[in-house]
């Protein structure tokens with residue numbers, strides 16, 4: 001049936017939230033980069049961009065580039081600086097706090113570098129050509145447009161307990177609360193269900 005086909009096409013188009021071990025739930029590449037320090041609020045956060053090859057894999061998983069780019073340890077340090085700047089500035093925007101000068105300057109500095117160039121392929125796909133600092137400069141520019149534009153009203157931090165992920169709320173209502181419905185959203189629903197059961201174990205309606 002045509003309806004089924006159309007539905008299947010939508011399902012096929014939806015990209016997995018986790019690609020090559022990295023989470024892509026944020027709806028914006030700059031916010032996905034911010035999520036590469038896992039368990040940020042826990043006593044021992046996990047660095048997902050530990051080695052140059054990690055950053056190369058992330059750039060491919062983020063669809064910033066098709067082929068493994070050359071990545072140096074300096075590029076890794078640059079990516080982490082960009083990531084921490086984005087995280088700090090987005091949190092400040094969400095909570096209506098003053099922006100850190102250090103983070104703002106770092107973001108602007110990285111964005112001012114020569115950025116990678118998007119090219120349109122025959123298949124209508126975008127391919128970005130450029131070196132790793134160029135790809136990071138592109139992300140920094142996108143982050144500036146995100147932070148300084150009207151869309152910044154839709155920046156959110158996941159409400160999941162101890163989840164530090166940031167995301168862009170593109171829902172119609174603007175009331176999205178979790179980085180992922182199947183992750184933090186589901187955990188919340190289960191916790192709510194248990195809480196209600198404890199309050200009303202017989203399940204009787206009052």
Ligand SMILES: [Zn+2]
Pocket residue numbers: 158159160163164165178179180183184
């Ligand atoms: Zn979450």
